[in-house]
């Protein structure tokens with residue numbers, strides 16, 4: 129073989145380049161991901177799942193849930209928002225004039241149209257959004273100027289995007305969210321909703337179990353398959369089992385029988401309610417509703 133050396137070098141470069149791109153690159157970028165802290169609260173993030181929920185991840189994986197569900201919330205942007213929350217001793221019309229008079233401040237000039245536009249037709253109802261945009265200097269400046277005259281304002285960072293608008297999360301998913309997941313169940317097809325925050329939307333274990341047993345018993349016309357084999361239909365003994373599902377009439381088993389979840393179903397439900405990727409982080413900031421109060 130005359131070209132043995134060339135073939136070797138070509139193969140080495142081809143495999144080497146893919147190794148660099150597919151293994152080394154991502155490892156360098158994400159391999160150092162570690163526990164971080166939640167903004168404001170300082171709690172650790174993410175929190176290790178309970179034992180049952182950790183096993184539940186494998187049930188999720190084994191049943192192909194990721195074929196129809198993703199666990200990744202996308203976000204297109206973030207905006208700084210400031211709203212008036214308390215007028216102090218002012219009337220809204222006076223305040224409108226005062227804010228309009230502030231528009232000569234150089235930092236505010238660029239967005240003066242947006243701000244005066246927001247105030248047009250305002251009759252004093254609160255909270256009133258004054259500004260929503262990219263500039264955090266506008267927010268801090270307006271906040272300072274209004275505070276000086278006794279008006280209370282609330283600055284917030286909000287996230288935007290279609291997933292956020294659908295209520296699937298409050299912020300985008302970041303690498304740290306998946307630290308304790310092995311393997312990570314990102315999914316790439318959304319026949320059903322994203323589940324990254326299903327533990328916030330549906331925190332009730334019984335709801336989760338009933339939905340798995342008979343999706344249509346809780347969501348009318350659901351097209352999700354029923355995972356009946358994760359449950360046992362058994363004859364009711366002297367007493368009914370404490371964990372037997374309470375089902376609507378149309379979904380009840382035959383008289384004298386009850387539906388009880390298998391350990392796998394319970395683990396899966398524990399995993400689902402543990403999916404709560406919504407803590408504000410340095411790499412994905414936003415102002416939680418509760419912190420504003």
Ligand code: HEC
Nearest residue numbers: 191192193195196319320321326343347350351352353355
């Ligand atoms: C063939 C596609 C498909 C598969 C497979 C599937 N789902 Fe679903 N899932 C759906 C659809 C469609 C919906 C929306 C209707 C509904 O809520 O029942 C849904 C809804 C859900 C919801 C409620 C979401 C919400 O926002 O209310 C949960 C929780 C859920 N699925 C969990 C699972 C789990 C766990 C598995 C695996 C055991 C699974 N799904 C497998 C299609 C699927």
